[in-house]
Amino acid sequence: MAKAKIAVNGYGTIGKRVADAVKAQDDMEIIGVSKTRPNYEAIVAQQLGYDIYAPAANLEAFEKAGVPTAGTIEEMVEKADLVVDCTPGGVGEQNKPMYEKAGVKAIWQGGESHPIAGFSFNAVCNYEQAIGRDLVRVVSCNTTALCRVIFPIDKELGVKKVRAILARRAADPNDVKKGPINAIVPDPAKLPSHHGPDVRSVLPNINITSAALKIPTTLMHVHTVNMELNTNCTAEDVKNILGSQSRIHFVGQGISSTAEIIEFARDIGRPRNDMWENCIWPESVTVTENELYFFQAVHQESIVVPENVDAIRAMMELESDGAKSIEKTNKALGL
Ligand SMILES: NC(=O)C1=CN([C@@H]2O[C@H](COP(=O)(O)OP(=O)(O)OC[C@H]3O[C@@H](n4cnc5c(N)ncnc54)[C@H](O)[C@@H]3O)[C@@H](O)[C@H]2O)C=CC1
Ligand SMILES: O=C(OP(=O)(O)O)[C@H](O)COP(=O)(O)O
Incomplete structure (x- = not known):
């Protein structure tokens, strides 16, 4: 079966960890991550093998810094089956029209409020209710x-x-x-x-x-x-x-x-x-x-990371049993 194509919009504390956790799974893959600036995190992302996408207005700055990009964030979103939005709280909401326009599924983090997705997720509590959903928020x-x-x-x-x-x-x-x-x-x-x-x-x-x-x-x-x-x-x-x-x-x-x-x-x-x-x-x-x-x-930097992987698996209908998804995620992470 083809792997689910996942993009990470916002490669910060949560985004970089979600990208690595997705990469560790055998049923999903990272097709790109977004960075706003060509700083050390962008260079490390490149070294880790991720395709980097940036806001259209900042592409030139990446070029000047010698950090290659694969295109704009909009282009990344177009290529994905599902975007994990890991931008700072409040910014994720502004991205919703972009995801809707591209017709991709989207996950937001706990910095956004419940109505953004109309469904708030935790793997042990409500995995089965997330199956096939287009929009999900992983709680803080x-x-x-x-x-x-x-x-x-x-x-x-x-x-x-x-x-x-x-x-x-x-x-x-x-x-x-x-x-x-x-x-x-x-x-x-x-x-x-x-x-x-x-x-x-x-x-x-x-x-x-x-x-x-x-x-x-x-x-x-x-x-x-x-x-x-x-x-x-x-x-x-x-x-x-x-x-x-x-x-x-x-x-x-x-x-x-x-x-x-x-x-x-x-x-x-x-x-x-x-x-x-x-x-x-x-x-x-x-x-x-x-x-x-x-x-x-x-541990605030990492506790939601396995939950994001399980949310992807439910939304992409890769596994119908929450307990099995949790086990698969844990095993791939080494938990
Ligand atoms: N850090 C934590 O302890 C936790 C954070 N969260 C939630 O996760 C979300 C992300 O938080 P963090 O990773 O801590 O933030 P962060 O500030 O570490 O990372 C956010 C990233 O998004 C980028 N960004 C900003 N505006 C953007 C835009 N318009 N398009 C694309 N990228 C953009 C920033 O440059 C940065 O790389 C928030 O909703 C937060 O509430 C959830 C659990 C724990
Ligand atoms: O999701 C978190 O905390 P929360 O569960 O208290 O909202 C993270 O620690 C982010 O919190 P911050 O808004 O202080 O960066």
């Missing part, structure tokens, strides 16, 4: 992490209410423009943060509220998750449920912080020190009077 990193834990616990034990407190990394490691440098910022100060409503865009029946703080770190986010459950259970029961999920990883062996999780990812040779899984401290899993508590760390 924090929302993905919440969906991954809420769904299996709700299925097995019934979730009455979720309260999630998020300590959000202020910027990605390469992001020199953002802060804070020496502050903790309620983000936003007005509750709820977007994460609770976003979980409901994937799991509409879940009662959830969320609050978020921005903290001066770049490595990972950390959540304090509290769930009121409908069923009497023990911490061991919860650990067994979470432990059965392939994209949940229990941290241990002396790992007490996000810094050590990233060091672990480096040590096991993960590309770009990516941790695609939710990282849960097993000793934090506590149940008292039907209330569950635990801490989880979220």
